[in-house]
Amino acid sequence: MSQALILPVLIPLVAGVIQVPWRSIEPQRVIAFVALAAQAVVAVWLLSAAASEPAVFRLGGWEAPHGIVLVGDRLGTLMLALSTALAAAVLVYVVVGDDKRGRAFHPLFQFQLAGLAMAFLTGDLFNLFVAFEVLLIASYGLLLHGGGGRRHRSAFHYVMLNLAGSLLFLVALGLLYRVAGTLNMAQLGPALAELSGTGRAVAEAAVLLLVAVFGLKAAAFPLSVWLGATYGAALVPVAALFAIMTKVGIYAILRLDTTVLAGLDFGIGPVLHYAGLATVAVGALGTLAAERITDVVSYLLLVSVGTLLLAFGLPEAAGLRGGLYYLVHTTLVTAGLYLLGGVIARQRVPLDDGLQAGAPLAQPLLLGALFTVGAVAVIGLPPLSGFLGKLMILQAPLEHGQRLLGIWAALLGAALVALFVLARAGSTLFWKQGMPSGPQRTAPWGTLVPPAVLLAASVALAAAAGPADRWLAAAADDLRHSEGYRTAVIGEDRGGQP
Amino acid sequence: MTLTVAFMVGWLTACGVYLLLRARTLPVILGLVLLSHAANLVLFLGGGVPAEVRPPLVGSGEGPMADPLPQALVLTAVVISFAMTAFVLILALRNRRSLKSDHVDGERRES
Amino acid sequence: MASTPLILLPLLGLLGALLPAIGGRSPHVSARLAAAVVLAGLVMAGLQAPAVMGGEVLVERWTWLPAAGLDLSLRLDGLGLLFTLLIQGIGLLIVLYAHYYLPSSAPQRRFYALFLLFTGAMQGVVLAENLLVLVVFWELTSISSFLLIGYWTLDPSARQSARLALAVTGAGGLSLLGGVILLGEVAGGYDLTTVLASGDAVRADPLYPWILGLVLGGVFTKSAQFPFHFWLPRAMAAPTPVSAFLHSATMVKAGVFLLARLFPVLAGTQAWFLSVTTVGMVTLVAAAFLALFKHDLKGLLAYSTVSHLGLITMLFGMGTPASAVAGVFHIANHAVFKASLFMAAGIIEHESGSRDMRQLNGLIKRMPHTAVLAMVAAGAMAGVPLLNGFLSKEMFFSETLQPGMGGTWQTILPVAATLSGVFAVAYSLRFIHDVFFNGEPVGLPREPHEPPRWMKVPVELLVALCLLVGVVPAWTVEPFLSAAAEAVVPGRVPHFDLALWHGFTLALFMSLVAMVGGVTLYGVRRFLFRLHDRYLPEPAVLKWFTEVELGLWRVARRVLGAWENGSLQRYMALLVAAAVALAGGAFLTSGGRLAGGGGEWPDLATLLLALVVALAGAATVVQQRQRIQALLWVGVVGLTVSLTFVRFAAPDLALTMLAVEVVSVILLLLALYFLPQSSPPESTPWHRGRDALLAGVAGVTVGGLVWAAQGTPATGIGRDYLARTVAETGGANAVNTILVDYRAFDTLGEITVLGIAALGVFAMLRGFALPPARELRGRRWDPDAHPLILATLSRPLLPLATLVSLYLLLRGHNAPGGGFVAGLVMGVALILQYLASGSRWVRGRLQVRYRVLLALGLGLAAVSGMVPWLWGGAFLESAHGEWHPRLLGDIHWNTTLVFDIGVYLTVIASVTLILAELGRLGQKRIGRQRPYGSTAPETGGKGA
Amino acid sequence: MIAYAGTAALAMLILAQILNLVRMVRGPSVPDRILSLDTMYINTISLVVLIGVLRGGTAFFEASLVIALIGFVATVGFTKFLLRGDIIE
Amino acid sequence: MIELVVSILLLVGAGFTLVGSLGLVRLPDFYARLHGPTKATTLGAGGTLLASVIYFTHHGSGWSLHELLVIVFLFITAPVSAHLMGKAMLYLESRRR
């Protein structure tokens, strides 16, 4: 039933609204868990339903393009499920106590989820803008959670840049509407195809402006400058949730490139490629320079962003397919590593997650094992999901042979750097001792289970790589042949003419 | 006519960008305000700038009416811009306290 | 046929690793579990052996990731079997040995778990049918060996060596991955069956040099070939059982194993010969030479290992079937004698507390049994007849003499081989003489004696094997070797004779030279040691490595710090520049022309608006440092933009903008109280010029794009609403019906944003206090806090404004207005009360919790969208109609009004919450004095 | 006739706004500029109403109503800022 | 006739508005200039609004008196701003002294 598409937006929205007036935290937590459980059920349902054909929900019963539609295709519902999984892990982690380190965590968290769901499901470009704003304003609040000067400075930079980015988004939408006459994503493609001359040039400019805006969200070079400081300053569970935030940008680029620009020769591929190369380079540099384990994770996140840009910038279908697999992998693993970093930090009290020799950890074997799994996954070493994803991306350019060298150099080089850095980090955190062991506190289960499950997801994703890839291949196929999406949204008879 | 409105937008953009590149929070926020005017105008101009046009109120007279969609979109954008401005302004106040300066990077002492 | 799946072999290790990890705290239990796992593997291999030796190649396949050509396919052929037996057999002995070697204080669970993990990985390497699977296990050996080498975690050199090993072998693994992907691409698949069958195609492919280079990158790093040999001696920081395993049968053998595996595909070209042989030869000679000078027992063995790996590499490099067979043979022989030598060295260290040959002397008297074992094994290493090492070394010598290499190679190879033989004899002799003879021990920590009985058993078994193979090769090793050779040189297995005596050949002569030369060299060792110490000091590899680590970190930090310098100005400039470059570039490159359409002249009003905007914008910029004036100018801009909306027929927009302007001014003024009243002049003219340039370019780009866009025909779908709105929604104000009907979802999102902003502001301001701006502190303010006229007149304005706001709310569907602007008017009216009478006064009279109101408004909007579900409608679906009550006349009702009321409440709550909370900020005291002297008590709205 | 008179009136109002702007530019004091902005707001009412009459529509009535009702709040804010610094006490 | 009245009112309103703004520019000191907006408020806006009342009453269906509300609101709010601006100047001058 297509109405269910509204639920992922509505459930967290209503939950957040109900949470707002409560002063004490317990009822907020209960509401959060109930809402998330419902959200998970809906997400799984939508995910399974998307396998047949894109579900379309016309809000208010209004036909596209005059009304807003929500579209649950494979990609959208996948992103939804991914964000829900991440949210579940973060929620379990955060109720151990981090949610009390500031105000209004739970409503902001729910609103963030609502915004994410809206962004992943909407079929309208302006509605995507609104969704971005919802999730951004919530993220601003979450970013500040916990307080502190470092957090404030980086949050201010993050907010200002994103505000400027939002304005660019508006400019792009204005130009696009002016020349194409619609902002419905399914209709934009055919409308753009009709353009020529100056109209087409303006449209291309607008599309690239959108790429810049989404690139800012995704932290693509050179708009990656904010990520390290921002994520480094955020509270660990917030950073973990934000693993999906850069993916929103990636998602939007992907949506633009496939659903809107499918079949058009609006070449954003080269832009993505070069931005991807540079992003990987900066990410690798940042990993080398990091002084804290969460910073290492942040810059590895940047590397993964670059990797995705490289994959999606390829003309081959295999790039898309491998990129999607890698997208799922990196989101889960990065979040897991952030949370693990948080657990480690709690056991190294004066140093926290700083990469210096400290007192021995309370649970070295367990945390060490988790760290190893996470490191193997994130570096892209076999046999975990990171390797499989990178493998597919490495193979992808062989078909046409374009951009092969760059992609290989970037991916293999970044993996080497990550290997080098994480070996050093792990050796410092788990092996080196620079202080006598103090009073040792083992981590509560609530903080251990989320990273463990997220990292185990990498194992599961690797083990079930075949089925997962088949599903993602279908998703990639949908994206490359957007007729299905268009037909579902605006109907065959109208042939997509505005 | 179109050149005039394009000039308006471009000029506002230029002023906004210049302020956006300043070092203190308030001028930067003012730059954001100017830029949001520019962005709203661009969105608004998505409906074109016919010299003689009526408001999109059906049945209020004769003659061509303006495209209502960009107007509605700008309305939404205006509200969002306001919300964001309020938020970032108060964030700037918090920064001034925690970073002891109203510099955007919080580093230099205020004069 | 295979009775048990092959996959169990690697899985035994990989999953079996969990057994010792979770199996109890006792080291005994861990060790036994580990032994059981390895034994099971050995038994399984043994069961498969007859079939394989009968010429069968067992292949088995599980699909994994077909899209990448990655099937979990395994093969057991002769080569794999030989390696499996070595791995599992020696592995079992290592477990036994480690049980006695490891002190009880050592974390043994970790040891056995990692050991099994490593065994499983290595097993996977040798069984891989799919080359990608081989890479998978290959990297797993790197990871698990990293963890094993760093086993003594508190030892800095152990940690550093582990990292060094991982960095080198990990890099090699990535190189190998690249090579394998290319190889699979050229061969049309990754399965060895496919790859081995397409050797000619591969060698002819233009990608062949790349494939070869990348694969060899993996091989040479893993097998510690020059110039990547330096990690191996440092890996001796591992516990000796680990060294015994890693550097005999496993890990380093993975590299030469791969040479054997891909021999049929890659070998036989000039490039192969030149690269592999040369590298092998250099490694062989140099490492053998260096081994002589290591005073550390394990160091000597390590360099000897490197040298022997060079020997094997060289054999494969020569590219003939016979040399390949010799290579395989030497792999097995070296594994056996080197494992026993490492164990012997471990026993000596364990019992004496030292590995330094300058301390260790005359041990034959103290541990004669061990001494005999070590001496036999060392003899094998030196290539003494009747021991296994002799056989393969003879084959090696004779291979170097094969004709067909051409030219100088014919001389270089035998000379190098002989030279290496000389060194090998010398260092083997040193291992024997310097430890077990050569006088009395010097300053040993402990008085050495024989180890426990069972600790020697593994060594005894291995030494026995050396002898057996050395004496009766045909009965022991030959079947395995032929099976393995069949896998390496399929169909071309040369006749090889494992007899001890081939007659007086040139090879025998070379052996003799080696023996004599080696003894002689050892005789003049003191002189050589002095020369070595003077001219070839031990390179401080670990120090360099840590310095490289540190240096990389420093450089990276500096470069990153220069790029991400924490300056918002830089970041903003980047954002603007990127956007401008992308958009402008796209426009120009795709042939856009700046021709903004019709020659319609602007009317007076439009010109004026543009003029005012230009002036006010410029003034804002020019006066930005005097902030109150900048605010005034921004107010002018806002007013002018509102008027622009009036000019272009957007009443709703104009209305809303005007109200928002008022709220924004109040907001900015509230904030300005806490901010400096002026900005310091801190940017240089150069900066300002750069910013102005960027701003100008941005302005030209946006303006230009707008102008160009205006030249195209306007075809927006928006005008459709005009024709439909009345019929479909009952509303005549198309803007409003879009907001509450057609695109109500946007509006829902928009008020959510507003609500979240208010909530965020609330969260930020709670418990937050801020002193006023420095310039304003201590200023003598006007004593009249709440001017009478303002206070008196603002109060009746509240009900009047309420009336107006309700009017705007109710009429919005048909005339300019609607929930948003209505809420703003109401909010401003409330804020006016705060301005006029103070927040204390208002709070005393207005018992509204804005957060609750906010939740109510948002909730109402959301719930009103859900109501249509009751009759099966869609979310946010609306209904409308006429109602004709008797007295009141026609009433047009519309369910969207409920939604709009939600918007209305949300806006009121948010705006008031934000401004009122900010307004209270000034009343929170942080120990500041009364702001306006002590006069005027009657106006004390403040303080009190 | 209304069209002519209206156009003339429009020109006069535009001129008036320009004059307000002149004061805004010249200042010299902050109250002068506040006064200028305040006058602009009030003149805007006339402008909006005039446009309504010229275009024959009442679409901008609400705008003039809202300026008349709450436009002065901005002026209140500015002046209270000068008088008290903290405009909500 | 109606047209004439409307036209005259429009011109009178605009005229007084213009005079008010002229005063804003021409008058020598702040307090003097403060009188300008009251001109715009009273006869300026009043004239225009009255014109609108008459125009729409004549052209529309029935009485259109809601413009009177604008006048009323202006009469309530304009003196407040004028008063506060004067007060602000007074205060600034007292502080400067």
Added chain:
Amino acid sequence: MIDRSRWLPHPVFSLVLAVVWVLLNNSIGPGTIVVGLALGLVLPAVTTRFWPGAPAVSRPGAWLRLLGRLLADILVANLAVAALILRPRCRPRTALIDYPLTVRDAVPVTILSSIISLTPGTVTVDVDRRRRQLRIHCLDLADESALVERIHDRYECLLEEIFP
């Protein structure tokens, strides 16, 4: 018993609000009037806490006289001031004067000062309630005492009558 002061605290104001509502809607339908009256009843009751002790208002005649005088003065004074501004050499005799108040309640004081500000040529710039005087700026002052007397006679007397 119904407590009238609670349910209908300001009957006149309620009526005013109803009229304003009708004016806003620009139509005199029965529905509009009913809603207007309802709002007129509800809004003062809801907002009554915002104006405690608002004086009772009576004497509609005095009110009308006040309004008439005000409108007439505005017309006349506007012309005078316009002439002043348009004079080629613009040198008015500006002055700040203190006006002694006789009314004391907040509401009449406010109304008086508003009237003073609304009539061109004079602006109330300050209210000094302790010394019970208004500070008035005059654009072109000929005779201070005459002005004070005029304001008192034309407006303040009526206000005293309305707010006894």
